[in-house]
Amino acid sequence: MKYKQVKKEIEIKREGWSSCFDPVVLCFSGHDLDPKLRQRRALSIEHSYREFFEHFISKVEKELIQTFEMKNSEDDIDYNAITMPFRRRDQNHMPWQTILAEAVRNGEPADFSNESMNRIYAVQKLETRTRYLHHLIMDFNIISNRVRALLVDRLNSVGDKRDFSIVSIGGGPGYDHVAFWAVLLFIRSMNHNNSMEDVRLRTRVFDLYKEWEPIISEVDKAVMNTSASLETSEIGGNVSTLMSSDLLSLHLCDIRLDLCADINAELCEAIDNVDIIVFQFVMHENASIILSEDEIKGATLDILKKSRLGTIMICTDSQHFVWPNLKTAAKLHGWEFYSNLERKINISFGPKQFVLLQRTHRNS
Numbered sequence: 001m002k003y004k005q006v007k008k009e010i011e012i013k014r015e016g017w018s019s020c021f022d023p024v025v026l027c028f029s030g031h032d033l034d035p036k037l038r039q040r041r042a043l044s045i046e047h048s049y050r051e052f053f054e055h056f057i058s059k060v061e062k063e064l065i066q067t068f069e070m071k072n073s074e075d076d077i078d079y080n081a082i083t084m085p086f087r088r089r090d091q092n093h094m095p096w097q098t099i100l101a102e103a104v105r106n107g108e109p110a111d112f113s114n115e116s117m118n119r120i121y122a123v124q125k126l127e128t129r130t131r132y133l134h135h136l137i138m139d140f141n142i143i144s145n146r147v148r149a150l151l152v153d154r155l156n157s158v159g160d161k162r163d164f165s166i167v168s169i170g171g172g173p174g175y176d177h178v179a180f181w182a183v184l185l186f187i188r189s190m191n192h193n194n195s196m197e198d199v200r201l202r203t204r205v206f207d208l209y210k211e212w213e214p215i216i217s218e219v220d221k222a223v224m225n226t227s228a229s230l231e232t233s234e235i236g237g238n239v240s241t242l243m244s245s246d247l248l249s250l251h252l253c254d255i256r257l258d259l260c261a262d263i264n265a266e267l268c269e270a271i272d273n274v275d276i277i278v279f280q281f282v283m284h285e286n287a288s289i290i291l292s293e294d295e296i297k298g299a300t301l302d303i304l305k306k307s308r309l310g311t312i313m314i315c316t317d318s319q320h321f322v323w324p325n326l327k328t329a330a331k332l333h334g335w336e337f338y339s340n341l342e343r344k345i346n347i348s349f350g351p352k353q354f355v356l357l358q359r360t361h362r363n364s
């Protein structure tokens, strides 16, 4: 098991260190090392965080399926039957696939107003969407390294400084929360003798549809239960549980409108005090409204203008035609970026299309 082996190697390496560190940077660092050894260490850490993620996500998925079955016994939906064939790529069980493709083609949001359908989405896409974000955050690149450095910084802090805040736009079922928890728990598990009981990783989902509300609260609980169960498991032992639920909440927004629109009032306020903003699979299905000639319109532009220095934005999607406009606007407002174009090689099993941005200065 790669996870256990790497954990042991890291424990030996960091003996005597009192503060928390980023295991990815630790394994990738050492320019003086033999390149083969460095490559081996890089591969080992990659295998181990992937193993940890798969273990974590399969438990969250199981929790969700159980919860949904219990709560929906009367609606005759067999979530197990839906999820498993999907994971085996059975085309007959993908009700969302065509709906989403059409939304992106038209540049108009898909309809997420049916709670039962949303539950199916929440289970079906859980593994892929959380994996994309997770593998992107764990990637060794200039901005992902800063994301993990922020988490490590919180783990090394005390009091209120341990709070970590995410705004997840178009965050639907709460996948971004799940992905960030997997990252945090992995880093914690590799630093197990640090006292890290109080980090509050809080995610505010901003979405067009209030129908996500009950699902989000179930995802919140599934993450907490899974994290607690890791305490005694073979993989992830010593990730002591910190936590309360209520770390994931739903708020309404519409990214087609400016931040000053009534529906965006809470989002406008949240932007002032956030570490990470995530847009996963939402920009392209709004392209018909948010794209202007060579820039971007609506709440996304206002967020680029308003965010405080240091804020990081993570965008992934199935397409990439919005990215050039997003980058042009971002550059104008003092953001630097790193995307799949700069990376050149795809992250294995990660998102094919992504842009990572950080506001480093103010141009205007």
Ligand SMILES: C[S@@+](CC[C@H](N)C(=O)[O-])C[C@H]1O[C@@H](n2cnc3c(N)ncnc32)[C@H](O)[C@@H]1O
Pocket (backbone or CB within 6 Å): 100, 109, 110, 112, 125, 129, 169, 170, 171, 172, 173, 175, 206, 207, 208, 209, 253, 254, 255, 256, 279, 280, 281, 282, 285, 286
């Ligand atoms: C394709 S789903 C993506 C959900 C999740 N982020 C993921 O990666 O699977 C698009 C999400 O964005 C929301 N959405 C679509 N248009 C929106 C808009 N204009 N403003 C806010 N949210 C929107 C939808 O309700 C839905 O939850």
